[in-house]
Amino acid sequence: MSKFKKKKKGLPAISTASLPDIVFMLLFFFMVSTTMRETDLVIKKPVLPVASEVKKLEHKSLVSTIYVGKSKDKKISGDKIQVNDKIIDINDIPSFIFAERALRKEEEVKFMTTSIKADKEANVGTILDIKEQLRDINALKISFSTSKGTDLKSNY
Amino acid sequence: MARRENSEINAGSMADIAFLLLIFFLVTTTMDVDSGIARKLPEKADPNQETPKVVIKEKNVLDITVNRSNQILVEGTDYVQVTDIRKIAMDFIDNGGGLSNAVDDKPAEPCDYCQGAKNPLSSDHPSKAVVSLQSARGTTYGMYVSIQNEIEAAYNELRSRLSEKLYGVPYSQLLKDYKDNPSESIKARIDNLKGKYPQIISEPEPIK
Numbered sequence: 001m002s003k004f005k006k007k008k009k010g011l012p013a014i015s016t017a018s019l020p021d022i023v024f025m026l027l028f029f030f031m032v033s034t035t036m037r038e039t040d041l042v043i044k045k046p047v048l049p050v051a052s053e054v055k056k057l058e059h060k061s062l063v064s065t066i067y068v069g070k071s072k073d074k075k076i077s078g079d080k081i082q083v084n085d086k087i088i089d090i091n092d093i094p095s096f097i098f099a100e101r102a103l104r105k106e107e108e109v110k111f112m113t114t115s116i117k118a119d120k121e122a123n124v125g126t127i128l129d130i131k132e133q134l135r136d137i138n139a140l141k142i143s144f145s146t147s148k149g150t151d152l153k154s155n156y
Numbered sequence: 157m158a159r160r161e162n163s164e165i166n167a168g169s170m171a172d173i174a175f176l177l178l179i180f181f182l183v184t185t186t187m188d189v190d191s192g193i194a195r196k197l198p199e200k201a202d203p204n205q206e207t208p209k210v211v212i213k214e215k216n217v218l219d220i221t222v223n224r225s226n227q228i229l230v231e232g233t234d235y236v237q238v239t240d241i242r243k244i245a246m247d248f249i250d251n252g253g254g255l256s257n258a259v260d261d262k263p264a265e266p267c268d269y270c271q272g273a274k275n276p277l278s279s280d281h282p283s284k285a286v287v288s289l290q291s292a293r294g295t296t297y298g299m300y301v302s303i304q305n306e307i308e309a310a311y312n313e314l315r316s317r318l319s320e321k322l323y324g325v326p327y328s329q330l331l332k333d334y335k336d337n338p339s340e341s342i343k344a345r346i347d348n349l350k351g352k353y354p355q356i357i358s359e360p361e362p363i364k
Contacts, residue, residue, distance in 0.1 A: 023174040030181035049298040051305040125293030143192040155298030
C-alpha cells in the first residue's frame with residue numbers, strides 16, 4: 001500500500017551551478033567599463049551647467065581637464081583652478097598643457113582637447129582668462145563640459 | 157591499490173570570490189561620459205605681422221551682450237531672455253538680405269537656400285553673418301554656457317532644416333551615420349551643410 005504513496009517532495013532546488021558564470025559576466029562588464037577617477041578634487045565639486053547641444057568627447061586619453069570652482073574652505077572666495085591634484089595659478093596653465101603634451105605622441109598633439117569643468121556659479125572672467133592662456137600656446141580645441149539636459153533655467 | 161584520484165577543487169566558493177570582486181568594481185566604477193559644448197578658439201595673430209583690417213558691416217553682426225547681473229541685451233536695444241536667443245539668431249543668420257562674398261572665381265550670389273525675411277537691414281548672407289557674444293567678467297558661467305548653447309542650437313537647427321530639404325535626413329542623423337561608418341559621401345554632405353551655414357562666433361574682450 002505504501003508502494004504507491006507519493007513521496008512528499010518539495011520544489012527542486014534551483015541549480016546554482018551557473019551562478020559563478022553569471023557573476024563573472026557582470027564582473028567583466030564592470031571591469032571593462034570602469035574608469036578609476038585619477039584626480040581627487042581639492043576644490044568643491046563643480047556643479048556643471050546644463051546644455052542640450054552637447055557633443056561627446058572622443059578619445060579620452062587625449063583630454064586634459066581643468067577644473068574651476070570654489071575652494072572647499074568657505075572663507076576663501078573667488079574661483080580656484082585645479083589641474084591634476086593641485087590648485088594652480090592662472091599663469092601655470094601653459095606649463096600644465098605642455099606637460100600634458102609631453103606625455104602624448106607628437107602626432108596626437110593636434111587632436112588634444114582641453115575640457116573645462118567649471119561650476120555654473122564661476123565667473124566668466126576666469127574662463128576667458130583660461131581661454132586666453134590656451135590661445136597663447138595654441139591649444140585651440142576646447143570643450144565646455146556640461147551635463148545633458150534641456151532645462152537651461154537651472155543654469156542661472 | 158590504485159591511488160585515489162585527485163579530488164576536484166571545490167568550486168563552490170568561486171561565486172563568493174566573484175561576488176566580492178563584482179561589488180568592488182560596482183562601487184569604484186564611475187560611468188560619467190564627458191560631454192560638452194565643443195569650441196575652437198581663434199588662433200593668435202602673429203604680432204610681427206600686420207593683420208589685414210577686415211571691415212564688417214554692422215548689419216552683418218548680431219551683437220549679444222551680457223552684463224554681470226546676467227541680463228542680456230541684443231543689438232544694444234532689446235532686452236531679451238536666454239530662450240529668445242535661438243529664434244533671434246536663426247532669423248539673423250538665415251535672413252539672406254544681400255549677396256555673399258565673392259570667393260576666388262565664384263561671383264557674389266544671393267542666398268538661394270535661406271528662408272529668412274530678406275530684410276535689407278539684417279545680415280546679407282549666412283557666410284557673412286557674425287554672432288558676437290560679449291560678456292562681463294562677472295557674468296556667471298552657467299549663463300555664458302546657456303547662451304553658447306542657444307547659439308549652437310540655432311546653427312544646428314538651420315543646418316538640420318537644410319539637410320532635411322536636400323537629403324531628407326536631419327543633420328544629427330548625418331553626423332551619427334558618419335560616426336558609425338565614415339564615408340566620403342556623408343562627409344561631403346556634412347561639409348556642404350557646414351559651408352552653407354558656417355559658425356562665425358566672435359567673442360570680444362569682456363566688459364570690465
